[in-house]
Amino acid sequence: MDLHLAGRTAVVTGGSKGIGLATVRLLLAEGARVVAASRRETPELKETGATHVAVDLSTADGARQLADTALAELGGVDVLVNNVGIGDTEDLARGSLHNLLELSDDAWRHTFDLHFYSALWVSRALLPSLAERGGTVVNVSSVAARLVGGGPADYAVSKAALSALTKVIAEQFGGQGVRAVTVSPGPVSTGVFTDPDGFIATLARQQGVTLEEFTQQMLTGFQVTTGRVSTPEEVARLIAFAASPNNITGTEFIIDGGLVKTV
Template sequence: MDLHLSGKTAVVTGGSKGIGLAVVRTLLAEGMRVVTGSRSLTPELKETGALHVPVDLSTADGATTLVDQALAELGGIDLLVNNVGVGDTDDVAQGALLNVLDLPDSAWEHTFALHFYSALRVSRAALPSLVERRGTIVNVSSAGARVVSAGPADYNVSKAALNALTKVFAEQFGPSGVRAVTVSPGPVRTGVWTDPDGLIARIAREQGVPHEVLAERLLSSLSPSTGRLSTPEEVARLIAFVASPSNITGSEYLIDGGVVKSA
């Protein structure tokens, strides 16, 4: 199936690992030119040949630096994938271990800076080019925006805000030819679940249980209909599909294995 992406340009935030890395690889395979921004350049990302811009996307300067360098390299932006997330694992773990009475403002502020404000700022910087090219914004959210047990509280709330932002972009810039779509993964086989120093492993240590035991327990509590984690490549293929030319905008696409049971 030809997705009609060949020759077009893309900016992907958080492309160094996990879902972002899979998105970079998938878009390159579709013939796109890709720029990605993240704090670190991993060997896996370097191997893709995508242009990496070292930036901290939780800051306003990081957002403008990424877009400025992407425009200089690409000449214009056809697709923006706002994917960056999780960041420092200790910060995210706070939201999973503490309730709202104990979770400090600093945790909420950091989480919103990375998961909401990064998307707002990068999109705002890219929108003139996206309008010129009648481009597309894909915001990578989370099933946790609907199922609060699926992740840290501050993370889930920031993703719910991101879902609303997608609809604002779709409504305000649809007349200018820009589409905006949300892709919401459920649990995905990334370092969050599998790394010995990832989020699930750190929570397991705090609770005094083996990593693999807690991972199995959490997956069972989420009760995915498929009984398994999604893969980064599956999420990336969905992102490539919604990025292909269509009349889809303002919509949310879940890829959660059936964690969310209601419409």
């Protein structure tokens, strides 16, 4: 299926691994020119041939640097994928294990800077170009935004804010030809789930079970209909579709194997 992305330009944040890396690869395969942003360039990202910008997007300066570099490199931006997120295992564990009385303001600020403000800052910097070219913003949120009791509270609330930002962009800039779409994954086989020192492995050790046992317990407990986690490539295909020319805006696509049961 031709997604009509050939010759278009794209910026993908958090592009060095996981969903971001899979999205970079797919957009390139569809013929797009891609700038990928992350703190470090992984060997896997380097192999793609995408232009890498090393920035810390949890800061406004990092977002401005990315926008300036991307515009200079690409001449203009057709697609922005705000995917950067997760952060360190310690951050996620802290948000899962502490309640509102225990989780510090600094922890909340750090989480919002990474998951919400990064997208706000980069979007604001690139919206003039996106409006000029009738572009698309895809915000990668999470089903955690709908299930705030099932994971790190600060992460879930920041993702809920990100989903709301999609609506704001769609409403305020739709008249200028800009579309905005949210893609919300459930569990995905990224390092969060697969790394022996990752977030899920950390929780598994705390429960005294193996990573595989804990993952299965979690999928069963959440009643994931398909009984498995999604792959980064599956999520990337949904992101690429959302970014392709269509008349979809201001809405959310969920890819979670049937975890969310509500209408």
